[in-house]
Amino acid sequence: MKVQVPYLSRIEGHAHLVVDTTAGEVVECQLEVVETPRFFEKLLVGRHYSEVAGLASRICGVCSHSHTLVSLMATERAFGMEVSDQVTSLRRLLMYGEILQSHLLHLYFMAVPDYLGVNSLLAMAQSRRDLVARALRLKKLGSDICEVIGGRPVHPVTTCVGGFHRFPEASELQRLRRHLSKALPDLEQTVELVAGLDWPDFSHQADCLALHDSDGYPQFGDTLISSAGLQVPNSCYREMIREYVVPHSTAKHARINDETYMVGPLARLRQGFHHLSPLAREVADLQGLSPSTNNPYLSQGARLVEVLHCVEQSMHLIDHLLLEGLKYEEPVVTCKAREGVATLEAPRGVLLHAYSYDKEGFLTSADCVIPTAQNLANLEMNLRARVPQIIDEEPDIFQSELEKLVRAYDPCLSCSTHLLTIDRL
Amino acid sequence: MKPRVGFFDFTGCEGCQLTILNLAEKLLDVLDLVEVVEFREVQGNCNEDLDIAFVEGSICRPDEEKRLRLIRTRSKKLITLGACADLAGINIAHEEAGGAELAMAVYGSDSKHLQGGQARPVSAIVPIDGRIPGCPVDGQEFLAILHALLLDRPTNLPAFSLCVECKLAELPCTFEQGIVCLGPVVRAGCNALCIEGGDRCRGCRGLVDNPRESSYHRVLETFNLSVDDILEEYRTYNLRIDEE
Numbered sequence: 040m041k042v043q044v045p046y047l048s049r050i051e052g053h054a055h056l057v058v059d060t061t062a063g064e065v066v067e068c069q070l071e072v073v074e075t076p077r078f079f080e081k082l083l084v085g086r087h088y089s090e091v092a093g094l095a096s097r098i099c100g101v102c103s104h105s106h107t108l109v110s111l112m113a114t115e116r117a118f119g120m121e122v123s124d125q126v127t128s129l130r131r132l133l134m135y136g137e138i139l140q141s142h143l144l145h146l147y148f149m150a151v152p153d154y155l156g157v158n159s160l161l162a163m164a165q166s167r168r169d170l171v172a173r174a175l176r177l178k179k180l181g182s183d184i185c186e187v188i189g190g191r192p193v194h195p196v197t198t199c200v201g202g203f204h205r206f207p208e209a210s211e212l213q214r215l216r217r218h219l220s221k222a223l224p225d226l227e228q229t230v231e232l233v234a235g236l237d238w239p240d241f242s243h244q245a246d247c248l249a250l251h252d253s254d255g256y257p258q259f260g261d262t263l264i265s266s267a268g269l270q271v272p273n274s275c276y277r278e279m280i281r282e283y284v285v286p287h288s289t290a291k292h293a294r295i296n297d298e299t300y301m302v303g304p305l306a307r308l309r310q311g312f313h314h315l316s317p318l319a320r321e322v323a324d325l326q327g328l329s330p331s332t333n334n335p336y337l338s339q340g341a342r343l344v345e346v347l348h349c350v351e352q353s354m355h356l357i358d359h360l361l362l363e364g365l366k367y368e369e370p371v372v373t374c375k376a377r378e379g380v381a382t383l384e385a386p387r388g389v390l391l392h393a394y395s396y397d398k399e400g401f402l403t404s405a406d407c408v409i410p411t412a413q414n415l416a417n418l419e420m421n422l423r424a425r426v427p428q429i430i431d432e433e434p435d436i437f438q439s440e441l442e443k444l445v446r447a448y449d450p451c452l453s454c455s456t457h458l459l460t461i462d463r464l
Numbered sequence: 465m466k467p468r469v470g471f472f473d474f475t476g477c478e479g480c481q482l483t484i485l486n487l488a489e490k491l492l493d494v495l496d497l498v499e500v501v502e503f504r505e506v507q508g509n510c511n512e513d514l515d516i517a518f519v520e521g522s523i524c525r526p527d528e529e530k531r532l533r534l535i536r537t538r539s540k541k542l543i544t545l546g547a548c549a550d551l552a553g554i555n556i557a558h559e560e561a562g563g564a565e566l567a568m569a570v571y572g573s574d575s576k577h578l579q580g581g582q583a584r585p586v587s588a589i590v591p592i593d594g595r596i597p598g599c600p601v602d603g604q605e606f607l608a609i610l611h612a613l614l615l616d617r618p619t620n621l622p623a624f625s626l627c628v629e630c631k632l633a634e635l636p637c638t639f640e641q642g643i644v645c646l647g648p649v650v651r652a653g654c655n656a657l658c659i660e661g662g663d664r665c666r667g668c669r670g671l672v673d674n675p676r677e678s679s680y681h682r683v684l685e686t687f688n689l690s691v692d693d694i695l696e697e698y699r700t701y702n703l704r705i706d707e708e
Contacts, residue, residue, distance in 0.1 A: 051478055073527075077475065077555055090700075093666070097554050100479020100600060144485065161503065164495040172492055179488040192486050193479040193600045196661030204662020 052452025117379025136184025201370025302388025474521030
């Protein structure tokens with residue numbers, strides 16, 4: 040039996056799913072990534088530091104804030120700059136906004152339709168207006184945070200090396216705070232919907248990689264921790280992560296110690312389980328998630344848990360910012376001819392940018408490691424393990440089960456193709 | 465029957481589709497007026513005839529060109545969505561460095577399948593019936609243009625430069641702060657969002673009709689920008705200028 044799904048829908052970016060089996064054996068099982076390469080790392084070379092983050096943002100619309108922030112942080116690291124607590128708090132809030140908009144878009148528009156047996160949520164605008172309206176309202180909750188902090192829901196304009204060109208008004212933060220608390224009934228219904236879905240029963244042990252965040256649940260941090268016990272500072276990432284090119288993909292694949300591994304919500308949940316906010320923890324328990332969960336389909340459940348976590352943490356963070364009072368800070372930048380590596384947890388997992396600059400502040404080399412590229416090899420391993428379990432199903436069920444597995448990783452291919460190692464010319 | 469609308473993406477970041485999804489309750493109103501039959505990011509394909517096709521992204525490879533031509537043949541109107549489709553956007557930049565060498569640099573020697581191809585705007589391949597500029601597009605402008613299309617009215621864009629909106633918003637001029645800005649020659653319509661955010665204009669909406677380039681270049685020269693610096697300013701979003 041051969042299943043081919045060209046231009047798989049409800050994912051970010053372009054890929055074909057190809058699974059070929061003969062007499063119950065998997066002959067071929069690939070996610071062919073056909074996104075056109077855009078060579079972003081090369082585009083950044085020669086650019087002035089003040090332009091780099093704005094270009095890096097265009098790697099991906101869904102993760103534009105993650106790329107912008109990690110880019111700014113890599114530049115700050117190269118220049119030896121520290122930013123204030125206020126700036127870190129605002130950046131954290133911006134990340135919560137992005138994770139909320141990305142996770143809610145994914146859960147409602149990409150994942151849930153599989154389990155409701157429909158092609159698209161938009162097609163339900165008449166029959167289930169309440170559901171579609173709720174999905175759009177919640178998604179806007181995340182994009183509103185990004186708009187207030189970053190100046191725009193996609194591709195921020197207020198962010199800069201050293202901090203922000205413009206800080207939000209207290210009244211804007213108060214408005215966000217009200218929106219967040221008003222969203223609780225919508226969130227309750229979301230929990231009811233998502234936690235009630237029937238996830239396929241499947242487990243597949245894999246190494247999980249996430250950042251160690253000294254403030255709690257993985258978000259910002261300079262240390263990479265794998266569930267197998269490896270711990271490496273982000274500046275030594277090349278010792279840990281090996282990236283390689285495969286013929287069927289314009290996105291690279293990655294391995295740690297020759298093994299595939301997973302990044303993203305489930306990897307973070309496993310590592311940061313004891314740092315979840317109270318509501319998030321409740322939702323994790325409700326779904327039976329734990330630090331040892333190894334069903335990749337349950338990444339969707341972990342996404343739901345993180346939605347709750349981000350909402351609760353955003354409220355606390357806004358209270359903290361309002362209590363401290365927002366102060367305008369003028370960023371002071373001194374260029375240095377050095378290298379800088381930065382990492383953060385993007386919605387899909389660990390994101391790393393490594394730059395070097397000349398003394399005038401022009402970028403001389405860039406390397407980016409993208410979450411989806413790290414996940415692709417593991418996803419293919421999961422697909423291979425899953426195929427024999429469902430081989431006797433009707434072809435449409437067989438295909439839909441595999442699509443669900445691909446979507447559980449929320450692959451974002453517009454990102455993952457654009458990147459990776461630069462062999463220095 | 466409601467007009468049938470499709471959203472398509474080629475090479476780009478998909479930020480424009482995301483901006484449409486961010487319209488929230490206004491998107492629900494849109495769904496009352498039109499039937500969205502294709503939107504790959506959130507829905508499957510149908511390959512049927514369309515009244516309006518919105519196309520995001522640049523066209524880089526022969527397979528993309530073929531797919532775009534097929535969309536054109538089954539669509540009554542085709543509108544570009546965002547800078548990548550409108551101007552080829554920042555995707556053009558990698559050609560400056562030479563495509564094949566780039567593939568080698570980023571992916572190493574196993575890179576035969578990793579050719580980027582030349583990034584082109586949609587209008588270089590098929591005729592278009594309108595454009596929504598920006599990186600990303602402005603949601604309100606998308607609604608205004610959709611409105612015009614549904615009423616069979618012309619889809620006009622502002623014919624004045626960004627400086628007009630900036631002055632109306634009473635924002636301090638970036639040049640007065642010693643920062644170079646493309647505002648004087650770029651098409652308005654974004655309400656000077658970047659300048660309000662403390663940044664400068666990099667030209668994502670493209671040049672205004674008949675920009676006064678020579679006087680603008682004289683201003684830039686007073687800021688000690690060389691010809692190369694000036695060309696570089698235009699390059700980020702592939703703005704076409706007379707290179708004299």
